[in-house]
Amino acid sequence: MNVEISTPTTELVQRLSATPRGARLARRLTGTALATWGYPYDGDLSHTAQLVVAELAANAVTHGRVPGRDFELRLRLLPEKGTLRIEVSDARGDRALRFLDGRSEDENGRGLVVVQVLAKLWGVTERDVGKTVWVELALGGGRRGADAEPHGAAK
Ligand SMILES: Nc1ncnc2c1ncn2[C@@H]1O[C@H](COP(=O)(O)OP(=O)(O)OP(=O)(O)O)[C@@H](O)[C@H]1O
Ligand SMILES: [Mg+2]
Structure with missing residues (x-):
């Protein structure tokens, strides 16, 4: 017997305007999506x-912006x-992309250094049109309900 069990949707794909407002929205959507998937906002x-999303989105709307074109945020829980x-x-x-080390005297050029430190993998x-900057973060613990001891559990 072949049984297929599909996982619930844990993907978000959203096109956003390449503006500071769009970048702020990307960050907020990330917190909301993760909370929906069981990872608390805080x-x-x-x-x-x-x-990470704030840094990458800020880069997309400053360095990666093409007038009249949106940028896209995609999150996938794996x-x-x-x-x-x-x-x-x-x-x-x-x-x-230019990667500066943390000792640079430049005021800019630190966003991707921070992303590199936080990422498990990135690239x-x-x-076809443009590029994707991607980052994989380790899930670790912290999923509500997954690691928590049941309320009232006997010691
Ligand atoms: N999406 C992108 N498209 C094109 N170039 C990019 C993109 N993201 C980063 N870069 C290039 O890589 C450089 C380093 O990015 P990084 O985010 O580290 O620094 P920054 O954006 O210049 O300053 P900061 O993030 O510290 O405010 C940028 O200055 C830019 O030249
Ligand atoms: Mg930056």
């Missing part, structure tokens, strides 16, 4: 994911891999 995973995959796609085709993938 938990470690949500904080980290919101920070429990079998123990990761949350974050993808931010923009319309600019250049892949040459940039070309698309």
